[in-house]
Amino acid sequence: MAKKIAAKDRNVTIDDIAKAANVGTATVSRALNHPELLRKDTREAVLRVVHELGYIRSGAAMALASNQTFTVGAIIPTFNNAIFAASIAGFENELSRENYTLLVTVSNFDPEQEIKQLRKLLERGIDAILLIGLDHSEQVFDLLERSRCCVVSIFGSSKQSRIPCIGFDNPKASEAIVAHLVSLEHQHIGMISGITDGNDRARDRKNGVISALQTHGLNHDPSLFIEKHYSHSQGRQALRTLLDQPTPPSAVICGNDVLAMGALFEANSQNIQVPQQLSITGFDNLPITEHLRPSLTTIDVPSEKMGIEAAKSIIENLRSGTTIQSKLLKADLLIRETTGKAAP
Amino acid sequence: MAKKIAAKDRNVTIDDIAKAANVGTATVSRALNHPELLRKDTREAVLRVVHELGYIRSGAAMALASNQTFTVGAIIPTFNNAIFAASIAGFENELSRENYTLLVTVSNFDPEQEIKQLRKLLERGIDAILLIGLDHSEQVFDLLERSRCCVVSIFGSSKQSRIPCIGFDNPKASEAIVAHLVSLEHQHIGMISGITDGNDRARDRKNGVISALQTHGLNHDPSLFIEKHYSHSQGRQALRTLLDQPTPPSAVICGNDVLAMGALFEANSQNIQVPQQLSITGFDNLPITEHLRPSLTTIDVPSEKMGIEAAKSIIENLRSGTTIQSKLLKADLLIRETTGKAAP
DNA sequence: TTGAAAGCGCTAACAG
DNA sequence: CTGTTAGCGCTTTCAA
Numbered sequence: 001m002a003k004k005i006a007a008k009d010r011n012v013t014i015d016d017i018a019k020a021a022n023v024g025t026a027t028v029s030r031a032l033n034h035p036e037l038l039r040k041d042t043r044e045a046v047l048r049v050v051h052e053l054g055y056i057r058s059g060a061a062m063a064l065a066s067n068q069t070f071t072v073g074a075i076i077p078t079f080n081n082a083i084f085a086a087s088i089a090g091f092e093n094e095l096s097r098e099n100y101t102l103l104v105t106v107s108n109f110d111p112e113q114e115i116k117q118l119r120k121l122l123e124r125g126i127d128a129i130l131l132i133g134l135d136h137s138e139q140v141f142d143l144l145e146r147s148r149c150c151v152v153s154i155f156g157s158s159k160q161s162r163i164p165c166i167g168f169d170n171p172k173a174s175e176a177i178v179a180h181l182v183s184l185e186h187q188h189i190g191m192i193s194g195i196t197d198g199n200d201r202a203r204d205r206k207n208g209v210i211s212a213l214q215t216h217g218l219n220h221d222p223s224l225f226i227e228k229h230y231s232h233s234q235g236r237q238a239l240r241t242l243l244d245q246p247t248p249p250s251a252v253i254c255g256n257d258v259l260a261m262g263a264l265f266e267a268n269s270q271n272i273q274v275p276q277q278l279s280i281t282g283f284d285n286l287p288i289t290e291h292l293r294p295s296l297t298t299i300d301v302p303s304e305k306m307g308i309e310a311a312k313s314i315i316e317n318l319r320s321g322t323t324i325q326s327k328l329l330k331a332d333l334l335i336r337e338t339t340g341k342a343a344p
Numbered sequence: 345m346a347k348k349i350a351a352k353d354r355n356v357t358i359d360d361i362a363k364a365a366n367v368g369t370a371t372v373s374r375a376l377n378h379p380e381l382l383r384k385d386t387r388e389a390v391l392r393v394v395h396e397l398g399y400i401r402s403g404a405a406m407a408l409a410s411n412q413t414f415t416v417g418a419i420i421p422t423f424n425n426a427i428f429a430a431s432i433a434g435f436e437n438e439l440s441r442e443n444y445t446l447l448v449t450v451s452n453f454d455p456e457q458e459i460k461q462l463r464k465l466l467e468r469g470i471d472a473i474l475l476i477g478l479d480h481s482e483q484v485f486d487l488l489e490r491s492r493c494c495v496v497s498i499f500g501s502s503k504q505s506r507i508p509c510i511g512f513d514n515p516k517a518s519e520a521i522v523a524h525l526v527s528l529e530h531q532h533i534g535m536i537s538g539i540t541d542g543n544d545r546a547r548d549r550k551n552g553v554i555s556a557l558q559t560h561g562l563n564h565d566p567s568l569f570i571e572k573h574y575s576h577s578q579g580r581q582a583l584r585t586l587l588d589q590p591t592p593p594s595a596v597i598c599g600n601d602v603l604a605m606g607a608l609f610e611a612n613s614q615n616i617q618v619p620q621q622l623s624i625t626g627f628d629n630l631p632i633t634e635h636l637r638p639s640l641t642t643i644d645v646p647s648e649k650m651g652i653e654a655a656k657s658i659i660e661n662l663r664s665g666t667t668i669q670s671k672l673l674k675a676d677l678l679i680r681e682t683t684g685k686a687a688p
Numbered sequence: 689t690t691g692a693a694a695g696c697g698c699t700a701a702c703a704g
Numbered sequence: 705c706t707g708t709t710a711g712c713g714c715t716t717t718c719a720a
Binding site for chain 2: 054060061064069079080082085086093101103104105120122123146262268292
């Protein structure tokens with residue numbers, strides 16, 4: 001009796017299907033994975049039983065036997081920035097269409113966390129993994145190599161990355177911003193950058209600005225370059241600091257849109273006219289930035305597209321073993337209302 | 345030769361460890377899962393070898409043998425709304441701390457998609473699952489029941505849900521909004537609601553408004569109630585429609601902050617003074633809403649907290665089999681600057 | 689405290 | 705075209 005309950009309680013397995021359909025387990029497996037190998041009636045008979053019994057395959061058993069999980073991992077710095085959400089959305093959507101599932105973890109911009117999360121993902125079993133940017137600890141590269149797991153990185157811009165990278169040219173984008181501001185006759189340019197330590201994107205953006213400044217024969221005043229964590233309030237605070245300088249900047253370049261919005265909100269609060277008294281630029285083109293008043297001049301980062309392309313590359317690699325090619329997408333300057341002629 | 349390469353190419357398994365450490369596989373397993381059962385020196389010896397060989401356990405094999413995956417699934421409507429991102433962030437964070445991993449999929453507000461995704465998650469193998477809201481197709485409940493998978497839903501407010509639910513009282517929040525507007529002497533109140541079909545949260549919020557209107561003896565004018573998909577532009581468009589009515593509302597209640605921001609942006613564009621000429625309310629309290637000018641009056645939805653609580657309940661259930669208790673968190677009205685006295 | 693060995697449910701040779 | 709069967713790498717009795 002107890003036994004019977006236990007038996008009923010057990011999940012339906014491939015053996016149950018095989019028995020009920022009067023075929024071997026291999027045939028059931030084929031009906032599900034390689035239907036074209038079966039005679040039409042056998043296939044249909046098996047599939048009918050599968051439906052009748054509400055059979056759900058065991059991913060664990062499949063993974064163990066076939067050595068693939070149809071699962072792809074991702075480690076993102078945070079969920080609290082719409083830019084990563086957009087990439088993950090594109091990534092998930094594309095994976096899902098090909099019947100892959102997404103395992104997501106968050107590193108909180110912490111290298112140690114990233115190692116831990118990677119180890120966990122590898123242990124769980126993944127066929128491929130998505131990483132953000134190019135700055136990763138040696139252990140990460142090590143684990144990746146030893147596990148021979150397919151990897152793709154997005155958001156980065158290095159041409160000589162150790163892992164395939166679908167990104168865009170961060171420094172070039174920075175240069176476009178500087179060129180734009182210079183064309184508006186700004187001479188005194190400041191920057192609210194993200195924390196550059198361990199963050200290649202933030203570093204690339206900042207260095208791009210600095211080198212462009214030099215290119216245009218402008219002075220790079222370190223006291224006008226502030227690094228902040230990405231948040232509205234940090235952006236606000238940074239702008240306050242900048243405005244407190246002996247000679248405040250006439251234009252502020254921000255490391256991303258969140259910081260830029262913070263700066264813009266602060267300017268609003270202080271009744272500083274943007275762009276008449278102060279120009280502000282962002283980076284990312286979050287959906288909301290076009291609706292702000294004034295709307296934000298920013299870089300149109302292809303966040304969703306990077307996710308989609310990354311997924312496509314991964315799937316192709318998994319299917320046919322083609323090595324993944326790095327790709328540089330374009331990220332154009334979007335001139336909107338927060339930038340204007342420098343006050344005389 | 346080829347054989348040797350193949351051998352080297354193979355992943356390190358528990359057998360390799362057992363052999364290298366001169367113990368049985370059971371001992372290795374114990375060293376990793378129940379270290380307290382081993383003598384100190386045996387344990388340490390095994391662990392040393394584990395590190396030396398860079399051993400990574402096979403999640404598939406573990407799952408197959410132990411019938412648990414240490415993986416939890418989640419199906420969210422979309423990544424394109426910071427509110428879900430916040431919940432997922434809290435959820436992931438909490439799971440991660442207990443060494444669980446998160447499998448995320450997106451339904452795009454489509455019941456068919458949800459079924460497909462659930463089936464996929466179940467097949468991949470999950471120990472528990474997080475769902476948004478209480479509206480789910482019969483098949484979802486069916487699958488859940490048959491798989492005996494631990495479930496929790498967040499964001500919903502029904503007291504008599506079929507699945508445990510960690511949410512808040514949506515109708516009550518709506519009532520608070522109406523009461524607030526009434527106290528400001530608004531008599532002509534409109535609403536830009538989310539699409540209510542298949543969305544219990546949107547429905548609860550809308551119905552909450554309608555019934556509160558009645559409670560306060562106000563007329564519910566259906567032409568002032570519009571349903572829109574959640575996006576800034578839909579919010580803008582809806583406000584335009586509302587303002588085109590013969591007698592436009594003096595206050596507009598929005599189904600969420602995204603719609604509210606859209607309405608606010610539209611009002612800004614049309615140079616309509618908020619709140620002097622028009623009051624607007626949101627729902628969710630997205631981080632950005634406090635920085636807008638005017639800042640948005642909205643409902644402080646405990647999005648992250650719901651994620652955290654859900655994760656805690658799940659983990660407790662998985663560990664000790666305690667059934668999950670539904671919980672109603674509070675979601676208070678946050679009176680900010682977009683609401684004011686009705687124009688006379 | 690440890691080891692041997694029987695599965696877990698599926699895939700993929702191999703054989704027919 | 706289909707069935708038999710040997711694993712996949714781990715957990716977990718059961719015995720020692």
